[in-house]
Amino acid sequence: MLNIDNILKNVQKPSAYTGGELNSIVKNPDEVKIRYGFCFPDTYEVGMSHLGMKILYHVLNLRPDTWCERVFAPWIDMEEEMRKTSTPLFALESRESVRHFDFLGFTLQYEMSYTNILNMLDLAGVPLLSRDRGEGDPFVNAGGPCAYNPEPLAEVCDFFTMGEGEEVINELMDAYIEWKQEGGKRIDYLKKIAKIEGIYVPSLYDVEYNSDNTVKSFKPNCPEAKEKITKRIIKNLDTVTFPDKFIVPYTNIVHDRISIEVFRGCIRGCRFCQAGMIYRPVREKSYKTLTEDAIKLINSTGYEELSLCSLSTSDYTEFPLLATELLKVTEKEKIGLSLPSLRVDNFSLDLMEKVQKVRKTGLTFAPEAGTQRMRDVINKNVTEEDLLRSARLAFKGGWTTIKLYFMIGLPYETDEDILGIADLAHKVVEAYYEVSPNKKRPPSVNIGVSSFVPKPFTPFEWAGQNTREELRRKQQLLKNAITNRHVKYSYHESDVSVLEGIFARGDRRLNRVLIEANALGCKFDSWNETFSMEKWNQAFINAGVDPSFYVRERTYDDIFPWDFVDIGVTKEFLKKENEKAKDASTTPNCREKCSGCGANKLCEGGKCSVKI
C-alpha cells in the first residue's frame, strides 16, 4: 500500500483518494488471478456517479478469480503532489500502483475526457501507445457510448468493447485465464478475443486513406478479425446481474444517490441523439424487479434518495404502477424519489407534488428547437401547444421556474429557427401571467442553449458542423432577440463543442493529435478551469492534422471510420431519416409504428423487444 498521507494533506478533497468506503470490495491479491483497474477518466465526484461503473464493478467482483478496483483521474492539485513525490497512479481499494494490473478498462462517456486517459496512463507509467506495450503490461481497453467510434483512440487502446458489458466482460476474463494457462504471447490473447462478438482489436485492421484523407479501405489483417463488429446487448434486463450494493462515498459526489435503470434504449427517434440510436431497441425491466432492486439498495446503502435512470422515464409502459410502488417504499423509508426526464402531464405533476412535497423549484423541458419546422427536422415530436399546455399546468400548480433546453447549429437550420427560441420563451412567460395563481411573484424562464454536435450512428452523421464563428453569431442573434427580463439565457462554449465534434467523427489520425495534446498538458477538457483552446490548436499543428477536415459535410459515398461497427440500426435507415429531415417530415415512435430500423435483429428470433 502506497503511503499517501502526506500528499493528501495538501489537496482539497482527500477523501476522493482514500478508498475504504462502505461496500467497496477488498480482496486478497494472492487469492485472485486477475487484477482489473476500472478507470473513469474524470474526477472521483463525476466517476462515482456513473451507474455503468457500479454495474461492472459488481459483475467483475462476483468472480472469485478477479479483483476489480476503481481508478479515477486525480484533480490538478493531487496530480501535482503525485508527480512531485513520484507517486504512481493507484487503485483506490488496494492503494497499489496499477502499473502491473492485468487490465485497465476505461469508460468513454464523453469525447472531452480522452486526454485524461493519456494522462492517467502516463501517471501510471504505462506506455501510451498500444504498440509500445509488451508482455507483462496491462491490457488497456475501453467501452461505453463513445467507443462506437473507437478510431481516435485506436492506437492507445489494445481493444474495445462494443455495447453492453455485463456478459462480454466475463467472456473476456474467461479467455484471459485460458490464455494464461496456455502460456501465450500478448498478441495471442488479442487474437483470441477478436473472435468474441462485440470485441474490436484495432491492431488487427489496416486502414488506407484517399489523397483527400477520407477512408479508402478498412480491412482485417488476420483471419481472427471479423469484418463487422456487432454490438452486444443484454436481451433480458430482469435476469441480468444488477448490484445489490453500491459503494457509498464519504465526500459529496455529483449524483449521490441510488439510481435504478428502468429501461435501456428509447422509443423516440430524435435525429440528433446518439443515445437514442445506439441503445436500441428498448428493453424494459419489470416494475417488480425494479422495486426489489430499490429495496435491496436502500437497505445496503442507507441512501436518502432514489432516482430513476433512463432516457425518457415517462415512456416506461407501466410508469404509474412503478411510481406508486416506489412511492410506497420511499415514504416508508423517509427518502426522496427523484424523477428526471418526465414528460409533464397531470399524472406526473401530481406525482411531483407528492415526491417534492413543497419545494417547487425548477421544471425542465427540452423542446430542443424553436420552430415547429425545426422540431420536425430533428423529429422531436413535441408541438408548441404541448409545451405551453405543460407549462400552464405547472404554473397553475404553483411552479415559477422553468428551464428550457435548446440546440443551435442543427442541420437545415435558418435564422428564423434561432429567433423562434426567443419567441417560444416569451410565450412561456405570457402563459405564466395567464394562469399563475400568484402573479405578483415573477416567473423565471431559463433557457440553456447548447451547440449541436453531429455524432456517428445518427441520421445527422453526414451533417456539416457549424464553425465557431457561425455558432457565436447565432448565440449573439438569439441574445439580442430576448427582450423579456424574466427570460435568462445561458449557452455552452462553442470551442468545446467543435472539438467534441472533431473527436466524435474522428479517424485514426487523431491519435497523433491526442498524443500532442497530452504532451502540451491538455487534461480535464470538459472543465472550464483547465480547458485551453490555444493548446489544442497547437496540438493539431504539431500533429500535422487539419481540424476543419472533421467538421465538413460528408457524402453518402464516404466510408466512415466507424462503418465496421454494427449497432443493429442500419445505415440505410439513417439515410432515410436524413432525407426525411430535409423535408421536415417526422417518423412515429417505436410504439406507434415500427419504422424498420434494423435493431430487431439483435433480439431473440429477430422480433423487436419494444412493447406495444
Place this chain on the structure above:
Amino acid sequence: MLKYDFYARYRKMGRAKYISHLDMVRVFNRVFRRGRIPVSYSEGFNPHPKISFALPLSVFYESECEIMLFSVTEDLSADELLNRFAPVMPEGLEIIEVKAGKPDVKHLSYCLYDVYCNLPSSDELAAFLALSSMVVPKKTKSGIKDADIRCDIADIKLEDGCMSMLLSAGSNANLKPDVVIKAMNKYINGYFSGDCEYLRKSIYTNDMVEI
C-alpha cells in the same frame, strides 16, 4: 412524538480519519437507515435526523472517544441499539458503547491527545512549558490570527513514542495539538517535529471527569 435520548461513543481510525466533520452527519444518517434505527427527525419541510457531536474532530485526526448524540422514537435498550449499529458501520468507524441520556457536554473543557512525531527532550519540553507566552497563527472564526496559546495548554508529557497533550477544548477555548506543534517548532531551538499523527484519547469536564 416520543423521544428517547442516547449517545454513542465511537472510534474514528484508519481511513476514516479522512472523513470531514461535515460529512460525518451524512455518514450517520445512512448508518441509521441501514441499521433500522428509528432516529428522531427534525420537523419542517425538509426533515433530517437530529444528531449532534460533542466536539468536532479535524480531518487527519484519529480518535478513540468521539461522541454522537441522537434520539430514537421507540423504546429501545442501549444494548439493542449497539447491536443495530455494529454491523452497518463503515471501515474505521466503530461504536464502543451506547448509553441512554445525555452526556455532560455543557461542561466539556479539556481534551487529551497523543501526538506521534519527533519528540523533544524532556529538558526542551520543560523549557517550552516554562514560557509565559507562545504566539502562533491560529484559525479563529474571523480567519487566521496570531494568538497566545499558553493558557490553553494544561499539560504536555512525554510518553513512550509520543507526546500526550492535555489542552483546552469546547466552545470557550479550543486548542488543537497541531497548533501546539507549530509553537514547539517555533520556540524550541533546533527542534523539528516532522510529520505528525494525532490521536484524540479522551474528553473531560472542567472537573476532569471523563465524558
